[in-house]
Amino acid sequence: MNYKSEQNKFDNIKWYDSIIAGEDRCGTYEFCGKCKKDEQYPCAHAMFRHKHGLVRIAVIRRRG
Numbered sequence: 001m002n003y004k005s006e007q008n009k010f011d012n013i014k015w016y017d018s019i020i021a022g023e024d025r026c027g028t029y030e031f032c033g034k035c036k037k038d039e040q041y042p043c044a045h046a047m048f049r050h051k052h053g054l055v056r057i058a059v060i061r062r063r064g
Contacts, residue, residue, distance in 0.1 A: 001048060003041040010043035 017025040027035070031043075031050035039045050048054075 001044070003044040003048075006044035006047065007041035010047070014043070 014025050014029075026032075029043075031047045033046075034049040034054075035042050035046040
């Protein structure tokens, strides 16, 4: 998957949808729940995680 080209597609879609809606549509798509805004290509990565059902698993370790 080319994240850069996918992000460009999402940016164009978001821009168009935002113009039509009259407000910023970022954060309103189905895959936005998987978004990490600090990533280089946040929408593309979020869509990949959403599409493949990836979840983050934490490991908690006791100190001492």
